[in-house]
Amino acid sequence: MVGVTQQAISAMVSDGKITTEGTLGEALQAYCQRLRDQAAGRLGNELGGLDLVQERAALARSQRESQELKNQIARGEYAPIGVLADVLGMASSAVVDRFDLLEGTLRKTCPEIDEDVMTAVLQVVASARNQWVKSTGSLIDAALDSMVDDEPAPDDFQDDDDLETEPNTEGHTNDHP
Numbered sequence: 001m002v003g004v005t006q007q008a009i010s011a012m013v014s015d016g017k018i019t020t021e022g023t024l025g026e027a028l029q030a031y032c033q034r035l036r037d038q039a040a041g042r043l044g045n046e047l048g049g050l051d052l053v054q055e056r057a058a059l060a061r062s063q064r065e066s067q068e069l070k071n072q073i074a075r076g077e078y079a080p081i082g083v084l085a086d087v088l089g090m091a092s093s094a095v096v097d098r099f100d101l102l103e104g105t106l107r108k109t110c111p112e113i114d115e116d117v118m119t120a121v122l123q124v125v126a127s128a129r130n131q132w133v134k135s136t137g138s139l140i141d142a143a144l145d146s147m148v149d150d151e152p153a154p155d156d157f158q159d160d161d162d163l164e165t166e167p168n169t170e171g172h173t174n175d176h177p
Helices: 006-014 023-038 052-075 081-109 114-150
Strands: 165-166 173-176
Touching: 081 114
Parallel strands: none
Antiparallel strands: 165 173
């Protein structure tokens, strides 16, 4: 063929880009059609490779996703999971520290409080604290798992059996873990 070396023809035949079946004229037409398709961006250079249109679409999609992420960060809708886990851990630690101070504070401000009442209050607080830590850990684990699996994280990690309902001052009910 014109302007093509024997090595280039052999490579195209071995790659399956052109066939050895048919006449020399048919092979030349197939080769020319392949060159036209490749030049028009309808055919990639490699067998099974991306063509120009697919590559442009992939690039545009990547740029769009990158810009969406930048916009989410700018609006404060997104933060890396590591940062969120650290912040949640610090907040949990602060809450647990405050819960741990409750017994001493109650003994100072209410020295006449009955020991059974104090024990009941501390048990409820300890249960709430433990559930807080457990739920926080579960949320972080589930978020990390969903990132790995590319699945959305479940919205609710709380078992319905663990909910206690108690009235608030307005007569409505609040669910507490």
